[in-house]
Each structure stands twice: as C-alpha cells, then as structure tokens.
Amino acid sequence: MIKVGIVGGTGYTGVELLRLLATHPGVELTAITSRKEDGLPVADMFPSLRGRVHLAFSAPDKADLTECDVVFFATPHGVAMAQAPALLAAGVKVIDLAADFRLKDRASFEKWYKIEHSAPELIEEAVYGLPELNREDIKQARLIANPGCYPTTMQLGFVPLLKAGLIDAGSLIADAKSGVSGAGRKAEIGTLFSESSDNFKAYGVAGHRHTPETSAQLQRFTDDKVGLIFTPHLVPMIRGMHATLYARLTQEVDDAQLQALFEETYKDAPFVDVMPFGSHPETRSTRGSNMLRLALHRPGGGNTVVILVVQDNLVKGASGQAVQCMNLMFGFEETTGLQQIALLP
Numbered sequence: 466m467i468k469v470g471i472v473g474g475t476g477y478t479g480v481e482l483l484r485l486l487a488t489h490p491g492v493e494l495t496a497i498t499s500r501k502e503d504g505l506p507v508a509d510m511f512p513s514l515r516g517r518v519h520l521a522f523s524a525p526d527k528a529d530l531t532e533c534d535v536v537f538f539a540t541p542h543g544v545a546m547a548q549a550p551a552l553l554a555a556g557v558k559v560i561d562l563a564a565d566f567r568l569k570d571r572a573s574f575e576k577w578y579k580i581e582h583s584a585p586e587l588i589e590e591a592v593y594g595l596p597e598l599n600r601e602d603i604k605q606a607r608l609i610a611n612p613g614c615y616p617t618t619m620q621l622g623f624v625p626l627l628k629a630g631l632i633d634a635g636s637l638i639a640d641a642k643s644g645v646s647g648a649g650r651k652a653e654i655g656t657l658f659s660e661s662s663d664n665f666k667a668y669g670v671a672g673h674r675h676t677p678e679t680s681a682q683l684q685r686f687t688d689d690k691v692g693l694i695f696t697p698h699l700v701p702m703i704r705g706m707h708a709t710l711y712a713r714l715t716q717e718v719d720d721a722q723l724q725a726l727f728e729e730t731y732k733d734a735p736f737v738d739v740m741p742f743g744s745h746p747e748t749r750s751t752r753g754s755n756m757l758r759l760a761l762h763r764p765g766g767g768n769t770v771v772i773l774v775v776q777d778n779l780v781k782g783a784s785g786q787a788v789q790c791m792n793l794m795f796g797f798e799e800t801t802g803l804q805q806i807a808l809l810p
C-alpha cells in the first residue's frame with residue numbers, strides 16, 4: 466500500500482480524487498487538507514464518502530505530508546510550487562493538478578498566470594502528465610504537471626495527425642465547451658445557478674492560458690510552427706467537456722487511412738476510445754469515467770478533418786488522469802481504480 470496525501474480536499478478535483486482513491490486497492494489515504502475545515506470529518510462534508518473515507522480534514526500546516534509516498538495538489542495555481550521542493554527533498558512524489566509546472570517557459574507561465582514562479586529549478590524536471598503521449602517518462606517521474614482539461618482533449622485529438630505530417634500545423638482550430646464544474650467549487654458570480662443555467666457563452670476568446678500550454682505540447686510533434694485558435698465555452702451542465710477540432714489536410718489520404726491512423730496510435734491506450742468514423746460522441750458517455758472518446762469526420766469529403774472529442778473534465782480532464790499517472794509512477798496497472806463505466810442518463 467502506498468500512503469497518499471491530498472492538499473485541497475474540499476474542492477471538486479479534491480473530492481473526485483477521494484472518490485477514485487477510496488476504492489483503489491493499492492492506496493491508503495493518510496492526509497487530506499483544508500484551510501477552512503480543519504478537524505471536520507471528510508464524510509461530514511461529503512456524505513457520498515461515508516463508510517469509505519474515515520479521515521478528517523487537517524489544516525495544511527498540521528498535516529505531515531512528508532510521511533506520504535505521493536501528494537496530490539488539487540489547489541489553485543501557485544500552491545504546489547511553494548511546497549514541492551521540500552516534499553521532493555523528503556522523497557515524496559508530487560502530482561500537481563494545477564499549472565505550476567506545465568509550461569517549460571517560465572516567462573510564459575508568469576505572463577499567463579500572473580504569479581512569480583517560486584521553484585523555477587523544478588520546471589525542467591517536471592513531467593507533463595499525459596500518459597498517452599508521455600507514458601515512459603511518467604513512470605520515472607518524481608514531479609508531475611497534470612494537464613489542463615481542455616489541453617487533454619486538444620492534444621489527444623490533434624497529435625496523431627500532426628505526428629504523421631498530414632495537416633497544416635499553423636491553422637489548427639479548437640472550439641470547446643466545458644461544464645461549470647471546470648471552474649471549481651469556489652463561489653463566483655459566473656457560476657451561480659441563475660447565471661450559468663439556461664445560458665451559453667464563449668469566454669477567453671482573445672486569449673486563454675490553455676492555448677500556450679497546448680501549443681507548446683503540440684510543438685513537440687512537428688517541425689512546423691504550430692498555430693492554434695482555441696475558443697472555450699461554458700455550457701449549462703455540471704460535468705463534461707466537448708471539443709470540436711478542425712485541421713486542414715495537406716496530404717492525399719482517405720477516410721479509412723485516417724481512421725486506421727487513430728486506431729493504431731491509441732491501440733495500447735486503455736482510456737482513449739476511437740469510435741467508428743462519423744460517430745457523434747456524447748459527453749454523457751464519459752460522465753464519471755476516465756474514458757476520453759473521439760470520432761473523425763470529413764465534411765463533404767473535403768480537405769478539412771473534424772475531430773470530435775469528449776471527456777469528463779473532472780476525471781480524464783483532471784483527477785482520473787492524475788490517478789492514471791500515479792499508477793504508472795508506482796508500478797500499478799494503469800487502469801487500477803479507474804474502471805468505472807459512465808453514468809447514464
């Protein structure tokens with residue numbers, strides 16, 4: 466059994482980690498922090514965990530995280546970078562669900578997140594935690610930068626085509642929609658029921674911090690300069706993310722070859738489902754599960770490929786992906802604790 470700590474146990478990705486880890490056969494939860502709920506039994510706040518999680522929250526400064534084998538940071542940007550150096554020095558592995566170590570370019574991080582980086586010496590070492598693209602590096606890692614939710618959909622959709630040199634890297638378009646839980650559990654006017662239900666809008670059109678994260682990762686797979694236009698939207702559902710990705714073909718290729726390319730790329734990826742060509746994946750087919758589903762289209766048989774990608778933002782887009790990384794880092798089967806089938810309806 467490995468000992469696991471969670472910093473930020475009262476938020477949406479924190480409670481999602483608890484849901485997944487409570488039934489993981491190789492894990493003992495030993496510390497769950499909250500600044501506001503010090504001493505409160507976790508199951509009092511989250512009755513879904515009654516009988517499953519017996520710990521109480523502890524204030525971050527009281528929790529002895531150095532006793533853990535791995536600590537997840539389910540916290541806002543800037544928290545993990547302050548604590549990771551001491552934890553790593555004590556031999557504890559760290560998985561950060563925020564963006565502290567996602568961007569290799571420190572100046573870009575500081576520009577987009579408006580936080581001065583306090584552990585720049587760890588940026589290079591951190592491994593970007595997208596198992597489908599970095600599995601071997603994740604197995605060796607001490608420090609994981611878990612991807613953002615939108616970047617997961619964009620990378621898993623575009624990478625097979627970019628790697629094969631089939632598309633114009635400079636004209637990628639991503640039109641993506643997220644459920645409201647993507648904004649976290651903290652109180653904000655934009656996520657009030659009366660603001661976000663029965664409503665639909667784009668945001669961050671002029672620039673969103675997931676554009677530099679995604680572009681930098683995509684750039685690893687092509688010598689051509691990546692150009693990405695990404696428009697996020699908020700949709701009136703709680704969980705789920707749908708990305709519609711557009712890419713212009715630069716090579717002669719037929720539909721069957723495109724489909725075969727994706728099937729081959731993901732044949733050993735237990736959490737990527739390449740659906741039949743022309744399918745319409747639904748967010749609800751991933752709700753509560755770590756599965757990402759995608760499907761290819763070619764409107765009018767022309768030279769634009771449309772890739773439809775769905776996932777649960779809190780599972781494959783965050784906490785499930787983090788557990789998938791933990792499994793690889795500690796030699797568990799990649800799928801351990803992550804076999805849930807999506808909830809219908």
Ligand SMILES: NC(=O)C1=CN([C@@H]2O[C@H](COP(=O)(O)OP(=O)(O)OC[C@H]3O[C@@H](n4cnc5c(N)ncnc54)[C@H](OP(=O)(O)O)[C@@H]3O)[C@@H](O)[C@H]2O)C=CC1
Nearest residue numbers: 473474475476477478499500539540563647649650651783
């Ligand atoms: N929601 C999503 O779909 C996704 C989120 N992420 C990222 O994951 C991280 C967590 O997101 P989410 O769970 O949605 O956020 P929430 O706002 O729901 O939760 C944040 C948690 O962090 C704790 N916290 C806040 N500030 C501090 C601090 N200074 N020190 C210690 N703990 C702190 C809060 O607990 P308390 O106040 O009780 O201490 C709370 O438990 C964020 O960086 C987010 O960007 C990534 C992918 C998807």
Ligand SMILES: CC(=O)N[C@@H](CCC(=O)OP(=O)(O)O)C(=O)O
Nearest residue numbers: 563564613614615643644647648
């Ligand atoms: C709906 C919503 O607000 N979503 C968040 C993305 C959440 C996430 O994955 O982002 P980080 O970990 O990079 O913060 C946003 O657009 O800011």
